[in-house]
Amino acid sequence: MIQSPFWRAVRRNPLTLFGAVVVLILFVIALAAPYLSIRDPYSIDADAVLEAPSLRHPFGTDELGRDVFSRVIYGSRISLWVGFVSVGIALVIGTFLGSMAGYYGGWVDGLLMRFVDVMLCFPTFFLILAVIAFLEPNIGTIMAIIGLTGWMGVCRLVRAEFLSLKERDFVQSARALGVGNVRIIVRHILPNSLTPVMISAILGIAGAILTESALSFLGIGVQPPTPSWGNILTSGKDNIQIAWWLSLFPGLAILVTVLSYNLLGEGLRDALDPRLRGSR
Amino acid sequence: MAELIRVKNLRTSFFTPDGEVKAVDGVSFDIGEGKTLGLVGESGCGKSVTALSILRLVPSPPGRVVGGEIFYRGRDLLKLKGEAMRKIRGNEISMIFQEPMTSLNPVFTIGNQIGEAIRLHQGLGKKETREKTIEMLRLVKIADPESRIDDYPHQLSGGMRQRVMIAMALSCHPSLLIADEPTTALDVTIQAQILELIKELQERLGMSLLLITHDLGVVAEQADEVAIMYAGKVVERANAKAIFNRPLHPYTVGLLNSLPGVSGHKKKRLEAIPGMVPSPLELPGGCRFRDRCPKAAGICAEAEPELVEKDKDHGVSCYFA
Numbered sequence: 215m216i217q218s219p220f221w222r223a224v225r226r227n228p229l230t231l232f233g234a235v236v237v238l239i240l241f242v243i244a245l246a247a248p249y250l251s252i253r254d255p256y257s258i259d260a261d262a263v264l265e266a267p268s269l270r271h272p273f274g275t276d277e278l279g280r281d282v283f284s285r286v287i288y289g290s291r292i293s294l295w296v297g298f299v300s301v302g303i304a305l306v307i308g309t310f311l312g313s314m315a316g317y318y319g320g321w322v323d324g325l326l327m328r329f330v331d332v333m334l335c336f337p338t339f340f341l342i343l344a345v346i347a348f349l350e351p352n353i354g355t356i357m358a359i360i361g362l363t364g365w366m367g368v369c370r371l372v373r374a375e376f377l378s379l380k381e382r383d384f385v386q387s388a389r390a391l392g393v394g395n396v397r398i399i400v401r402h403i404l405p406n407s408l409t410p411v412m413i414s415a416i417l418g419i420a421g422a423i424l425t426e427s428a429l430s431f432l433g434i435g436v437q438p439p440t441p442s443w444g445n446i447l448t449s450g451k452d453n454i455q456i457a458w459w460l461s462l463f464p465g466l467a468i469l470v471t472v473l474s475y476n477l478l479g480e481g482l483r484d485a486l487d488p489r490l491r492g493s494r
Numbered sequence: 495m496a497e498l499i500r501v502k503n504l505r506t507s508f509f510t511p512d513g514e515v516k517a518v519d520g521v522s523f524d525i526g527e528g529k530t531l532g533l534v535g536e537s538g539c540g541k542s543v544t545a546l547s548i549l550r551l552v553p554s555p556p557g558r559v560v561g562g563e564i565f566y567r568g569r570d571l572l573k574l575k576g577e578a579m580r581k582i583r584g585n586e587i588s589m590i591f592q593e594p595m596t597s598l599n600p601v602f603t604i605g606n607q608i609g610e611a612i613r614l615h616q617g618l619g620k621k622e623t624r625e626k627t628i629e630m631l632r633l634v635k636i637a638d639p640e641s642r643i644d645d646y647p648h649q650l651s652g653g654m655r656q657r658v659m660i661a662m663a664l665s666c667h668p669s670l671l672i673a674d675e676p677t678t679a680l681d682v683t684i685q686a687q688i689l690e691l692i693k694e695l696q697e698r699l700g701m702s703l704l705l706i707t708h709d710l711g712v713v714a715e716q717a718d719e720v721a722i723m724y725a726g727k728v729v730e731r732a733n734a735k736a737i738f739n740r741p742l743h744p745y746t747v748g749l750l751n752s753l754p755g756v757s758g759h760k761k762k763r764l765e766a767i768p769g770m771v772p773s774p775l776e777l778p779g780g781c782r783f784r785d786r787c788p789k790a791a792g793i794c795a796e797a798e799p800e801l802v803e804k805d806k807d808h809g810v811s812c813y814f815a
Contacts (some may be wrong), residue, residue: 320555383596389551390591391611391662392583401610405601 223401223485230481236474244290251284255441264457274459276449285441286463292442293471296357297419298428303361305415308368313399323373330366338363342429351434360422370421371414375407409486413490416479427468443468498669499548499587500524504562506540506547509555515774517543517557519726522801525670525719530696530703532717532734534710534749536771541706545672548704549589550579585615588663589672593679594655599645604658605643606632608665615666624625630661631632634691653684657691664695671696672704677712689716710753714738722746725782727774728801732808740742742804742815744787781812789814 224231243250253271259279267274273282301303315326342359349355379385380403428446429435431451438445443464450461506518515523518540525531546552547559550571564571571582591597599607608630609623618626624643631639634657647655656676663671673692677685693716696703705716713720713734720737722730722745730743741747748767769786772778778785784794793813801811 289628383591384599386551386763387589387597387659387662388599388610390549390589392580392581392585392614393610394580400600401602406599 216268219284219482219486223481226485227481229477230485233399233474233477233479233481236470237478239476240290240294240471243287244294247287247291251281251287253281255280255285255288256485257281264453264460267459273299273463274457276446276457276460277453282446282460282463285446286443286467289441289443289446289464290467290471292353292436292440293423293426293468296353296360297423297475299357300360300364300422300426301415303358304365304368304418304427307361307412308365309372309404311365311374311406312369313376316373316401317380317395317399317403319377325370327373330369333366336363339425339428342425343434346429346434351429351437353436353440356426356429356435364418364422367418368414374409375410379403379406387398390482410483413479413483413486416482417420420475421476424472438484442463453454496527497524498527498529498567500563500565501548502542502563502565504544504547504559504564504566506543506552506557506559507625511777514778516777517725517774518547521723521726521728522562523719523721523728523731525702525704527669528700528702529718530705531703532713532720533706533723534713535723536708536718538771538774539723541656541708544723545589545674545704545706549583549587550574569681581615584611584663584668584754585666586668587670587672588666588668589674590656590663590676592675593759594652594659595679597659598655600647602725603644603646604650605708607643608658608662611662611665626665627661630665631658633664634658635662636661641783652680653688656680656684656688660688661689664699664701667699668701670702670704672706674706675708676705677709678707685712687688692716710738710746712751716764721750725777725813726774727782728809729783729812730810731801732805732807734808736805736808737752740805741809742810742811743783744789744814745783746785 220234257280258273262271262275262279264277265271265275265279271281271283273286276282276285311326311330315323321481341363345359348353385398385402393402426435426442427444427447430442431447432449433445435444436442447461447463450457450464450485502522504518504521505516508515508517521540521544523531523533533544535541543552543557548564548571550559552559559572562572566587567581571579574582594672598604602643605624605627608627612618612623612626615729628639628643636642636654636657642650647658650658650701653714671692676692677688680688689712692703703716705712707713717734720729720734722737722743724745729736730741738750739745741750745767748765751765752767754764767786772782772785778795780795780797781787781790781799784790787794789812791814799811799813801809804815
């Protein structure tokens, strides 16, 4: 067990363990949200508007008297959901196109890589803003758009792995046994190229959570009354001079979450894939 | 002797930015049912490309089979469609490679990988596949196959991995096994065991063998027929005895002279063949060996000698043989 890649990563950099533990705790919080939240995150209480943190409301209340603690807890569900689904979309697209480009090479590779170059030319955030202007902003749209604009890195990684793996002896010997292209791609090359993909996925989750928070903060992401760390921050901004707790707690939640995913991802990357050190 | 495969005037080229490299340039041979042909030559003379051409696995681009015919049981492999060719690979013609250390997929157990070939061509169920896999491991003499089947490649030694490769290659009982320097990467004692194993399995399963090697000792042990390749061409072709007793081509003579003798008479030094293999991009006109040949004369530069029968079943391409 001490030799497994994860513990090797932890030994090189103990902060990896911190990241992993926090990520795990965040999962538990998101799953157990109905039990952890002490109040209904949607119930409005006109008698308790903008109350400072107290035993009754550990993180205070917002301008409609809703319990901020419960809203932050429920917000973690949105964040994880967006993080995983949008990175999942990016992984599927990136892995598919990357393996096609890397395995078949030639004009397929040329075409797909130029497409990647074009996609990378757009400043992602403004592309998302432009798209959202035409679509109804809801969590599904957000996830789809973050995924559809975030697959290029994965695509390049997978392609690079395929370029080197397809020349390996075991691929040649599988071919000599009559194994077809699809099977070679799915069974022989893909499993060997997963390490860098998984690491970039973990780092990608942090990015996706950050993007979702930013969009919700700007009011074009998750729409109130559904709680998201980003839209709680918006009301925090409106009341920053009288209610600091409305900005501090969701802000801290975003900070800790993104930091943990980055620590975990970078720790694993340094231990498993020295070639990628220092890259994002 | 019924022939299993006949390669006729095979030409395979690689198209590089520096020009066309004729890796295999008009190679012909045939192998009878159950027989062994030893294909001998220096590194880069086109042995492996010949083998890959038979299986149609020449990396393309930049490589391409540009001419010739490969008749396997009466069918020209070069004219087969992709799907039909895939059914030949592994099932009818199998190949084992030089590097057992890297020829197995590191992320799957060996049982899984041998089973893949069996499932692919024979369509057996899960349980039968496992039984067949254990049987194959026993056939290649891996001790305790019931537990070894769940090992990963990194848990095995080089010799055992080569045994696993052989088990994979033979799992569908091919009629022809191509062994591309199967023992080069192994140490000497293991080499002998692996060669012995291949020989034994060949006899038991009645398959033909195309043995590619640069080791004349291995050829003397195993081969019925020998083809000597130089710079993309077969320069001499005869049965194994004739090659060793009465070599005709100066290159073959040179190869044999460069072997350390084991018999009583002491030689002062080993003789090396002078010069270098010519670059495949700028082959000399005429005989390709003439720059290194002790017998070279004016005629050698004028035209390339054809492979002609000097003795019965003993072909050689040299004006002075």
